[in-house]
Amino acid sequence: MLQKANAFMKQANLIDGAWVDADSGATIDVINPANGQKLGTVPKSGKAETARAIDAAHKAFQTFRKTTANERSKMLRKLHDVIMDNQLALAELLTLEQGKSMAESKGEIAFSAAYVLWFAEEARRTYGDVVPSPWADRRVIVTREPVGPIAAITPWNFPSSMLARKIGPAIAAGCTSVVKPASQTPYSGLAWGALAEEAGIPKGVINVVTGSASEIGDELCYNPLIKKITFTGSTEVGKMLMEKAAKTVKKVSMELGGNAPFLVFDDADIDRAVEGAIAAKYRNSGQTCVCTNRFFVQAGVHDEFVEKLAKASNNLKVGPGTEDGVQQGPLIDEKAVEKVEEFIADATANGGKVVTGGHRHALGGSFFEPTVISGATPKMKFMKEEIFGPLAPVFRFEKEEEAVALANDTEFGLACYFYTSDLGRAFRVMEGLKYGMVGVNEGIITTPEAPFGGVKESGLGREGGHQGIEDYLDTKYVCIGGLGL
Ligand code: ADP
Numbered sequence: 376m377l378q379k380a381n382a383f384m385k386q387a388n389l390i391d392g393a394w395v396d397a398d399s400g401a402t403i404d405v406i407n408p409a410n411g412q413k414l415g416t417v418p419k420s421g422k423a424e425t426a427r428a429i430d431a432a433h434k435a436f437q438t439f440r441k442t443t444a445n446e447r448s449k450m451l452r453k454l455h456d457v458i459m460d461n462q463l464a465l466a467e468l469l470t471l472e473q474g475k476s477m478a479e480s481k482g483e484i485a486f487s488a489a490y491v492l493w494f495a496e497e498a499r500r501t502y503g504d505v506v507p508s509p510w511a512d513r514r515v516i517v518t519r520e521p522v523g524p525i526a527a528i529t530p531w532n533f534p535s536s537m538l539a540r541k542i543g544p545a546i547a548a549g550c551t552s553v554v555k556p557a558s559q560t561p562y563s564g565l566a567w568g569a570l571a572e573e574a575g576i577p578k579g580v581i582n583v584v585t586g587s588a589s590e591i592g593d594e595l596c597y598n599p600l601i602k603k604i605t606f607t608g609s610t611e612v613g614k615m616l617m618e619k620a621a622k623t624v625k626k627v628s629m630e631l632g633g634n635a636p637f638l639v640f641d642d643a644d645i646d647r648a649v650e651g652a653i654a655a656k657y658r659n660s661g662q663t664c665v666c667t668n669r670f671f672v673q674a675g676v677h678d679e680f681v682e683k684l685a686k687a688s689n690n691l692k693v694g695p696g697t698e699d700g701v702q703q704g705p706l707i708d709e710k711a712v713e714k715v716e717e718f719i720a721d722a723t724a725n726g727g728k729v730v731t732g733g734h735r736h737a738l739g740g741s742f743f744e745p746t747v748i749s750g751a752t753p754k755m756k757f758m759k760e761e762i763f764g765p766l767a768p769v770f771r772f773e774k775e776e777e778a779v780a781l782a783n784d785t786e787f788g789l790a791c792y793f794y795t796s797d798l799g800r801a802f803r804v805m806e807g808l809k810y811g812m813v814g815v816n817e818g819i820i821t822t823p824e825a826p827f828g829g830v831k832e833s834g835l836g837r838e839g840g841h842q843g844i845e846d847y848l849d850t851k852y853v854c855i856g857g858l859g860l
Pocket residue numbers: 528529530531555556557558588589590591592593607608609610612613
């Protein structure tokens with residue numbers, strides 16, 4: 376199995392078109408979360424290697440910025456084809472280092488390719504304006520230009536597709552990149568370097584460094600040659616990067632934490648809601664920023680929903696992602712398991728009832744049973760904090776306004792979901808929820824065509840949609856005078 380993935384399993388950093396080790400020769404071990412075994416190593420790079428990667432991106436930008444939109448569009452289409460030609464190998468690599476099921480990994484790789492294709496198309500639509508001039512002898516033109524070399528820092532939960540949303544628009548806009556993948560899942564990030572080479576993307580356009588997050592992060596933030604930071608990860612780290620990026624007034628895009636509510640009203644189609652709930656809760660074993668964190672269910676359908684959700688949760692097949700039919704892989708590490716246990720202990724100590732699951736899985740390691748808790752209350756920890764695991768807490772509510780107020784009672788505002796068959800209520804609730812993305816009678820809503828992103832402390836900027844390229848472009852106003860007209 377590893378053999379097929381090997382072509383993309385790069386154990387070196389890509390800087391200026393060369394695969395290199397850390398200057399010190401130091402490495403970080405990469406562990407398979409399904410069995411705790413070492414898959415290999417990656418370089419433990421720091422400030423010096425990052426500075427060289429930035430220089431390479433800066434140098435490459437001087438020519439890359441002059442390529443035509445059509446040329447970049449073709450590069451991205453080629454990149455899309457290379458990804459899809461190697462979907463299985465890339466998916467295997469992803470499952471080995473991240474743990475998710477092969478079905479989800481194949482889906483993520485196809486999703487990465489879909490983002491790249493979307494931005495291949497958007498590359499040719501970065502229109503400017505010709506504005507009616509207030510002067511008879513001058514003309515007013517507005518153009519769009521690439522911001523320059525960008526830095527991308529990504530997490531371990533979607534190590535491939537989170538980069539697709541950043542590398543795709545960067546190339547489309549004419550920007551070069553320095554990428555830092557998460558240390559738990561560096562191979563899917565380094566694979567973008569290998570894919571770019573195979574797609575014929577010029578050297579220095581994509582550079583990938585792995586290693587000390589704070590050293591690499593500081594250099595990316597403080598180095599004036601980097602013009603934009605795009606980050607997906609925790610709110611805590613995102614805030615810190617924003618502060619550091621302020622020193623050189625870089626553009627920032629931030630995809631941070633979520634605390635997604637999932638509301639089920641009395642008039643909802645309960646079976647459909649349960650199906651959506653399973654998808655919105657347990658995707659990637661609950662380790663996504665748009666995973667449902669809190670279920671709010673109206674009194675009239677509460678018991679039926681809890682019973683059906685518990686049954687469906689219990690039916691999920693847990694196991695190593697490489698095994699056929701597995702739906703729930705391991706959590707990323709022991710810390711993640713301990714965190715889920717803490718949420719359960721806190722809930723039960725405050726009167727919550729475990730309806731199904733509640734324990735580490737018999738498979739051991741970082742496997743955990745899909746868990747449903749009823750009797751959830753706003754005093755419990757998951758009201759405010761992101762669970763990031765396979766735990767579904769259910770709150771009971773009576774009135775629509777009460778549910779909307781509870782749903783909004785968080786500093787986060789990424790995704791939310793609700794189920795109803797009443798059209799008036801659908802608009803009322805949709806307009807009342809302070810979130811960047813809303814699923815109405817749908818539990819999975821992400822797609823390259825739509826703008827993904829949050830409000831409040833969930834972040835800044837949008838990825839995907841026609842908005843997804845905006846942050847990679849500067850606006851330039853040109854006034855042409857003395858025309859003698
Ligand atoms: P998670 O909880 O999902 O691991 P993090 O925000 O800790 O979220 O990690 C997301 C990404 O941010 C990873 O690539 C990680 O290495 C990186 N990161 C963590 N700390 C820092 C830091 N101090 N500076 C820059 N990047 C960091």
